[in-house]
Amino acid sequence: MATPLSIYRRLPTLRRRTRRLLVVGAFAGYPLLQLGYSLLVAPGRLPQPIWAPIAVALFAISLLGVFAIYGYGQGRIGERRGQVLDERQRALRDRALVTAYGIATAVIGLGVAGVALLALQGPLVLGFGDLVPVVIGLGLYLPFLPFASLAWIEPDAPADDEA
Amino acid sequence: MAPTPKPGSDRELVHNRLPLLRADRGMSRADLAAALGIHYQTVGYIERGEYSPSLHLALRIARLFDLPVEAIFALEPFGQLRAESLIEPSFR
Numbered sequence: 299m300a301t302p303l304s305i306y307r308r309l310p311t312l313r314r315r316t317r318r319l320l321v322v323g324a325f326a327g328y329p330l331l332q333l334g335y336s337l338l339v340a341p342g343r344l345p346q347p348i349w350a351p352i353a354v355a356l357f358a359i360s361l362l363g364v365f366a367i368y369g370y371g372q373g374r375i376g377e378r379r380g381q382v383l384d385e386r387q388r389a390l391r392d393r394a395l396v397t398a399y400g401i402a403t404a405v406i407g408l409g410v411a412g413v414a415l416l417a418l419q420g421p422l423v424l425g426f427g428d429l430v431p432v433v434i435g436l437g438l439y440l441p442f443l444p445f446a447s448l449a450w451i452e453p454d455a456p457a458d459d460e461a
Numbered sequence: 462m463a464p465t466p467k468p469g470s471d472r473e474l475v476h477n478r479l480p481l482l483r484a485d486r487g488m489s490r491a492d493l494a495a496a497l498g499i500h501y502q503t504v505g506y507i508e509r510g511e512y513s514p515s516l517h518l519a520l521r522i523a524r525l526f527d528l529p530v531e532a533i534f535a536l537e538p539f540g541q542l543r544a545e546s547l548i549e550p551s552f553r
Contacts, residue, residue, distance in 0.1 A: 384499035386512045453511065455502045 309369030317370060317449040324363025324446065328438060331356040332431045364442055371445035374452075394448035402443055475513040477534045479504070482526050496525055 312320075331353050338344040375391055377383055383391060409432075416422050483493055483504075490508075494501040497518070506512035514522065514534075523530040 382498075384503050385515050385518060386503040386506060387500060453506075455505060 306369050309366055310372060310374070311455075312366070312370050312449075314449075314452065314454045317367065317452075320363040320366045320370075321446045321450055322363075323359045324367060324442065325360075325439070327356045327358070327360030327363065328435060331360075332435075360438070364438065367442065367445050367449045370449050374448055375444050390448065390452055391444075393451060394444050397451065398443035398447040401447070402440060473513060474510050475534050475536065476510060476538050477507060478539055479508045479522070479533065482528070482533065483508075486526070493525075497521055 334344075334349065334352065334356070339346060339349045373381055374383070374387065375394070413422065413424075479493075483490070488496075490504040491501045494504045497504075499518070503512065507514055519530050519534055523533055526533065
């Protein structure tokens, strides 16, 4: 019987197609939750009782994706005690880190540029409530980016690759 | 001067005889990986030409099989293997 522990142990063998779906889910769920709330619920276009299950589902998709990809990357990004990455794994990890921090730099740069542009058009007041989703998003996705990047780029080990 | 191959392109492909040598010595991928201190999947990636080993790893593989590195790795596909080709004096 599949237990949470046995499922977690199987995560490092996820196929690339599944990994990519999980990465998309992880990155789509939470931003869609915020967008949906801002565009539909806050202006009163969608009643809260209808939105609530959708919000829970979107957040669950993000959490599921993040959890599964962290599980996939266990022992692949950082070296665990008694386990050393070989040269192929280190090369892949380095590629993942370079990609991840390139994306992070671009996203943060675009965000700052966007805020600067808005500020040029008039006074911009950002309250604590406006920043909370951004802080949660950064906290959720910044440490996750290298894992997501690795899960996206690592090719599948072919079926005949039995030890 | 020859143009530098684009990373990841077919022109970077390194052909190898690892599966043959491994089978000849009755070694599994896990055995070879353990002897080299690498992950067994890395052996698979090298065998399929999806990962080109560093010079250091290639030399360690050659030392393990007691063969010159060019008897195991080549830029061109290997021709039909002749048993004597692995023990020709020129390779020793």
